[in-house]
Amino acid sequence: MSQSDSSETRQCVSCGINIAGTNAARFNCPDCGQLIFRCATCRKQSNLYECSSCGFMGP
Ligand SMILES: [Zn+2]
Ligand SMILES: [Zn+2]
Secondary structure (H helix, E strand, C coil), X not given: CCCCCCCCCCECXXXXXXXXXXXXXXXXXXXXXXXXXXXXXXHHHCXXXXXXXCCCXXX
16 A cells, blocks of 8 residues: 655645646745645735644734
């Protein structure tokens, strides 16, 4: 059995759309360092994001 590897999956943390191939923003969670992706639309609207790892929420 092979282990599952979803490292290629990139979803906006705010709206959940697949952002692969888009000009989405990429940054690290200020709290735990988890890599976070946010789509251009949510970035434009300054939607809140929530870290999937530690639950940190920020602008
Ligand atoms: Zn989004
Ligand atoms: Zn975090």
